[in-house]
Amino acid sequence: MLIFQLAAWVFIVIGVLQAIFPRVGWYLKYGWQFKNAEPSNAALVMNRIGGILAAAIGIYLLSQHYFFPL
Numbered sequence: 001m002l003i004f005q006l007a008a009w010v011f012i013v014i015g016v017l018q019a020i021f022p023r024v025g026w027y028l029k030y031g032w033q034f035k036n037a038e039p040s041n042a043a044l045v046m047n048r049i050g051g052i053l054a055a056a057i058g059i060y061l062l063s064q065h066y067f068f069p070l
Helices: 002-020 022-029 041-067
Strands: none
Touching (some): 002 041, 022 041
């Protein structure tokens, strides 16, 4: 279905961007609330891991659509 493909591509795009630019993801979630705040290394690593997991979920959803069409 089209909605599953769209969701898969959204997961992939957001996941890849989060994995490449974890500081931007941190800023969009927390950084805008504080003045002169910097993310810790642990926060950046967790953002990167979350992005990789999101991209993997998107790839899985996309592959399920191609191997088992509805």
